[in-house]
Amino acid sequence: MTTTSSNTMFATSSNQIPIFDGELYEYWSAQMEPIFISQDLWDIVQEGYEDPQDEDEDSKKRAGKQTKEYKENAKQNASALRIIQQAVSKSIYPRIYGIKKAKEAWDVLREQFQGSEKAISIRRQSLWRQFDNLMMKETDTIKDFHSRVAETVNQIKATGDVMEERKIVERILRNLSSKFEHIVAVIEETKDLANLPMSELMGSLIAHEQRMSRFTKPPLEQAFSSKVNMVESKYAKSEQGQRGGNSQGRGRGRSNYRGNNRQNYQQQRSGYTGSSCIICKKAGHATKDCRFKCTKCRI
Structure with missing residues (x-):
């Protein structure tokens, strides 16, 4: 059974061993090393051990028996190999299938994923x-x-x-x-x-x-602040322009307005509307003042 945590780089087995899936070998091996050291297995993984050689007479007399040291090495090897087997995914396990020694399995993974x-x-x-x-x-x-x-x-x-x-x-x-x-x-x-x-x-x-x-303001904040200042400046100038125009309207504009009204009033009194006379077709006088007007006509 494996579990995955957002706080770890690798999925882990039920006993918290990181599972190697073929990526980031250096980080995986770095996490495995303290696991081996904590169980006094790092030497057997790095250096391995030798099988006893039955060459002398004493060894032959002890046929079928193993020395205490060999038994201890074999036990540590089995423990280390079991940890390595648990620490690889299903896709990686076939690469070390059948290997009986932890050092050999460890070296195979290192050669294939870290290189020669x-x-x-x-x-x-x-x-x-x-x-x-x-x-x-x-x-x-x-x-x-x-x-x-x-x-x-x-x-x-x-x-x-x-x-x-x-x-x-x-x-x-x-x-x-x-x-x-x-x-x-x-x-x-x-x-x-x-x-x-x-x-x-x-x-x-x-x-x-x-x-x-x-x-120091961040560049984005500076740009935003500059744009706001520019908009505010344009708005202030626009308001000033409107105020200036209104004041002119209250000054010269008002006198012009009064002058135009007086002229229009005089023209209306004389009957002149600003268009040409309907009798002589000329401008400058009202129709009723035209010298060609018929005195008997009601115009």
């Missing part, structure tokens, strides 16, 4: 290049960058290499983005990098990042 020594060496070199080229992106937080560094470091360690903490500290400081130049200079001047713990470095960098975030 040559393949491991090539992968190790590739990971070291990746580690040397790690750069913090402008969008990365300190935690994001540290996670990428830690993942690469763990993969290098899984190939059998040793990574000193001093080297990791130096790499992080060297490859931080430009906005951290000030704090990097302070750390290099005030700290002994050879003995600076990773936890202390991360604490200093995260604290500095939090201080910067108090005074």
